[in-house]
Amino acid sequence: MRIVHVVPSIDSEASGPSYSVGALNRAILDAGHASCLVATSTEADKDADGVRFFPRRSVAFRLGRSPEMRDWLRETVAAGGIDVVHNNSLWMMPNVYPSWAVAGSDVRLVVSPRGTFSPWALRRSRHLKFLFWHLLQKQALARTALFHATAESEYQDIRRQGFRQPVAILPNGVDMPELASEQVKEGARTLLFLGRIHPVKGLDMLLDAWARLEPGHADWRLKIVGPGEPAHVQAVREQAAALGLARVTFEGPLYGAAKTQAYQQADLFVLPTYSENFGMAVAEALAAGCPVVTTKGAPWAGLAAECAGWWVDIGSDPLEAALQDAMTRSPEDLAALGGRGRAWMQRDFSWDHIATRMVAAYRWVREGGAAPDWVRLD
Numbered sequence: 001m002r003i004v005h006v007v008p009s010i011d012s013e014a015s016g017p018s019y020s021v022g023a024l025n026r027a028i029l030d031a032g033h034a035s036c037l038v039a040t041s042t043e044a045d046k047d048a049d050g051v052r053f054f055p056r057r058s059v060a061f062r063l064g065r066s067p068e069m070r071d072w073l074r075e076t077v078a079a080g081g082i083d084v085v086h087n088n089s090l091w092m093m094p095n096v097y098p099s100w101a102v103a104g105s106d107v108r109l110v111v112s113p114r115g116t117f118s119p120w121a122l123r124r125s126r127h128l129k130f131l132f133w134h135l136l137q138k139q140a141l142a143r144t145a146l147f148h149a150t151a152e153s154e155y156q157d158i159r160r161q162g163f164r165q166p167v168a169i170l171p172n173g174v175d176m177p178e179l180a181s182e183q184v185k186e187g188a189r190t191l192l193f194l195g196r197i198h199p200v201k202g203l204d205m206l207l208d209a210w211a212r213l214e215p216g217h218a219d220w221r222l223k224i225v226g227p228g229e230p231a232h233v234q235a236v237r238e239q240a241a242a243l244g245l246a247r248v249t250f251e252g253p254l255y256g257a258a259k260t261q262a263y264q265q266a267d268l269f270v271l272p273t274y275s276e277n278f279g280m281a282v283a284e285a286l287a288a289g290c291p292v293v294t295t296k297g298a299p300w301a302g303l304a305a306e307c308a309g310w311w312v313d314i315g316s317d318p319l320e321a322a323l324q325d326a327m328t329r330s331p332e333d334l335a336a337l338g339g340r341g342r343a344w345m346q347r348d349f350s351w352d353h354i355a356t357r358m359v360a361a362y363r364w365v366r367e368g369g370a371a372p373d374w375v376r377l378d
Contacts, residue, residue, distance in 0.1 A: 001035075002035075003083065003085075007039050010037070019280060024354065027351035028355045029049075030355075036052060040053070040069060041055065063093045066093065077101045077107050083108065083362065085098045086111075090137055091129060146167070148169075151169065154277045166365070170357050170358055172349075173351035174349045174350075177264075189219055191222045191267070192285075193225065202274050205272045210243075221248070222245075222247060225253070225254055226251075227252065260284075263289075268327070272294070287342060288338075296314060307340050309337060
């Protein structure tokens with residue numbers, strides 16, 4: 001198969017698709033297919049194996065406008081060199097260009113909304129999205145041959161928007177880090193949040209819950225790690241100060257080995273989110289052997305079934321109850337939960353497994369035949 005993946009950006013501080021789309025592209029390449037990822041960039045990024053960058057122009061900068069990307073996609077499709085264009089995310093010009101490129105051709109358009117159809121996401125900047133939808137995005141999506149959802153909840157989001165095309169339901173994969181050698185964790189036990197400091201992540205709920213938990217758990221500390229818009233980071237810091245929290249620390253973003261080390265040194269990971277289409281940090285924490293507490297805003301019902309953590313209703317009270325349960329458990333009990341989570345990730349979320357299934361969905365939408373089991377036609 002010959003595939004082009006399109007994503008607005010793969011900058012280190014961009015959201016989840018920066019990692020997941022790139023990892024999928026690499027896994028498909030490793031499986032022997034011709035796969036390329038294209039993205040915009042504001043810097044002099046150099047093309048690498050399987051990745052091509054196009055400049056983002058200053059006019060309509062926030063929309064990711066790139067005439068060079070637009071023209072390259074059109075020319076590549078016209079040359080007959082690809083089978084599938086796979087668009088990732090919505091609401092930017094790079095998410096419209098793929099539809100323009102495949103118009104009038106036999107190249108199939110696959111679209112991964114990547115959480116942009118969730119009710120929470122649609123409420124954000126809704127007036128601008130209303131305009132973009134009616135001017136560009138709705139017509140672009142009409143050419144979609146196959147949608148991709150990372151969870152059942154995102155499948156439902158797609159159907160709520162009125163789209164009846166087939167939907168492949170496949171989670172993101174996750175890299176499996178090497179486990180650190182047995183090490184004694186010194187000092188306070190650590191509850192870790194690692195991700196964007198953004199309103200959707202629910203840190204307001206977490207801090208409210210932590211304010212009630214902190215006095216009874218002198219052996220625990222809360223670490224909040226990640227980048228964010230300065231104004232919101234300041235608002236979260238001010239909430240912590242107003243609540244008089246004594247054992248909360250804020251750290252900047254971590255990447256690569258440093259991020260893996262943070263997961264492995266934590267006793268428990270928390271994602272108190274209002275809405276996620278997947279929740280990449282949950283998979284990363286489990287892959288590192290760290291048990292998880294998250295809300296039903298993230299599609300991780302399997303945490304309970306796999307005995308790897310807690311999946312609770314959205315709100316500070318349910319979050320507090322789950323954290324209370326987790327934080328009263330012994331280090332050995334939490335480590336056992338984390339070990340089961342890691343085994344789950346190895347079994348069901350390896351990138352080669354996900355890539356094999358995604359390529360099968362591409363082949364089906366291109367060539368027809370019986371739909372794969374993970375493609376919903378209803």
